[in-house]
Amino acid sequence: MYVIIVGCGRVGSELAKLLSNEGHDVVVIDKASASFERLGGTFNGLTMAGNGFDLELLKQVGIEKADAFCAVTNGDNTNLISAQVAKKIFKVPRVFARIYDPQRAHIYGALGLDIISGTILFAAMLRDKIIESRFSSYLIETKELGVIEIESKDNLVGKTIQEINVPGEFLVVAIRRLDGVIIPEPQTILKVKDTLMGIVKVASLEKIKERFSL
Numbered sequence: 001m002y003v004i005i006v007g008c009g010r011v012g013s014e015l016a017k018l019l020s021n022e023g024h025d026v027v028v029i030d031k032a033s034a035s036f037e038r039l040g041g042t043f044n045g046l047t048m049a050g051n052g053f054d055l056e057l058l059k060q061v062g063i064e065k066a067d068a069f070c071a072v073t074n075g076d077n078t079n080l081i082s083a084q085v086a087k088k089i090f091k092v093p094r095v096f097a098r099i100y101d102p103q104r105a106h107i108y109g110a111l112g113l114d115i116i117s118g119t120i121l122f123a124a125m126l127r128d129k130i131i132e133s134r135f136s137s138y139l140i141e142t143k144e145l146g147v148i149e150i151e152s153k154d155n156l157v158g159k160t161i162q163e164i165n166v167p168g169e170f171l172v173v174a175i176r177r178l179d180g181v182i183i184p185e186p187q188t189i190l191k192v193k194d195t196l197m198g199i200v201k202v203a204s205l206e207k208i209k210e211r212f213s214l
Contacts, residue, residue, distance in 0.1 A: 001019075001024045001025070001067040001068060002024070002025045002027075002062070002065055002066050002067050002068075003019055003024055003025070003026050003027070003066065003067060003068045003069070003070065004026075004027045004029065004058075004061060004063060004066050004068070004069045004070070004086070004092075005026065005027070005028045005029070005070045005072065006029045006030070006052030006069075006070065006071045006072065006073060006078075006079070006082045007029075007030060007052070007071065007072040007073035007074070007078075007079075007098075008028050008029075008030035008032075008035035008036055008038055008039065008047070009035065009038075009072070009073065009074055010038070011072045011098065012028065012030070012070075012072045012073070013028075013035070013038035013039050015070065015072065016028050016039060016043065016045060017039060017040065017042075017043055019045075020042075020043050020044055020045050021042075025045065026043075026045035026046070027045060027046045027047075027048065027061045027062075028045060028046070028047050028048070029047075029048050029049075029050055029051075029052050029057070029061070030047075030049065030073075031049065031050065031051060032049070033047075033049040046061065048060070048061055051078075051082075052071055052073070052078065052079075052081075052082035052085075053078070053081045053082045053085045055085070055089070058085070058086070058090065063086065063090045063092065064090060066086075066090070066092050067092075067093060067094065068092065068093070068094040068095070068096070069082075069083070069086035069087075069090075069092045069094070069095045069096070070095075070096045070097075070098075071083045071086075071095075071096070071097045071098065072096075072097075072098040073098075074100075076099050076100055076101055076104055079097040079098050079099060080097055080099070080104075080113070082097070083095050083096070083097035083113055083114075084113070087113065094114070095113065095114060096114045096115075096116055097113055097114070097115055097116070098116050098117075098118065099115050099116070099117050100117070100118065100119055101117075101119070102117055102119050102120050102123075105117035105119075105120060132205075134148055134149040134150070134214060135147070135148045135149075135200075135205065136148075144201065144202055144203070145199055145200070145201060145202060146199075146200055146202055146205070147197060147198070147199060147200070148170075148197075148198050148200045148205070148208065148209075148214075149195060149196070149197055149198075150195070150196040150198065150212050150214065151193075151194075151195055151196075152190045152191065152192065152193065152194035152195065152196065153213070155213075156190050156194075156196075156212075157190055157191065157192050157194075158189060158190065159189070159190055160186065160187050160188060160189055160190075161184045161185070161186055161187070161188045161190075162186040162187060164190070164196070165186075166204070166208065166211070168201070169200065169201045169204040169207070169208065170198055170199070170200045170201070170204065170208050171198055171199045172184060172196050172197070172198045173197055173198060173199055174196075174197040175188070175190070175194050175195070175196055175197070176194070176195040176197065177191065177193070177194055177195075178193060
């Protein structure tokens with residue numbers, strides 16, 4: 001993929017290195033050229049000093065052929081403007097903007113922009129750890145589903161995944177074992193010390209917790 005990243009802070013630089021190491025073509029834009037030092041010596045993408053909403057600069061880095069555009073500076077306004085330019089003017093297929101203010105995140109998300117709010121995400125992560133230590137709603141981008149972790153106790157050992165699943169409410173998607181993680185088949189049999197990772201309907205959370213004595 002060809003990806004343009006605006007902002008070479010901690011998030012932008014890490015994202016750039018991840019994508020570059022995976023073989024993707026990456027362009028990083030930042031107003032401060034000194035920020036590019038975060039990319040290290042192994043980064044083999046392109047760096048450009050300037051604003052992420054500068055039309056001429058975006059054309060210069062080939063935004064017309066970009067598959068994705070990520071605005072992750074430390075300023076909400078810069079990220080929103082850059083994202084809208086990429087989406088509305090250059091029609092980039094996948095555009096993401098990082099937003100700190102939760103209220104603005106909801107507003108611009110409703111307008112069709114792909115918004116990632118670290119504030120909302122971190123708050124949700126902490127809430128889950130405080131209230132439901134084995135349940136995480138932040139892993140899935142919907143309020144209707146979450147991920148729950150269940151240890152394989154005596155009453156589950158020897159049963160198949162098909163016997164454990166609850167149609168429409170709970171589905172085991174992975175098993176963490178002593179020798180690694182597997183994606184189970186319906187007839188996979190649970191072993192001692194298995195840990196189940198399942199998708200659960202939030203409305204059914206209490207029912208599932210009771211079913212598995214959580």
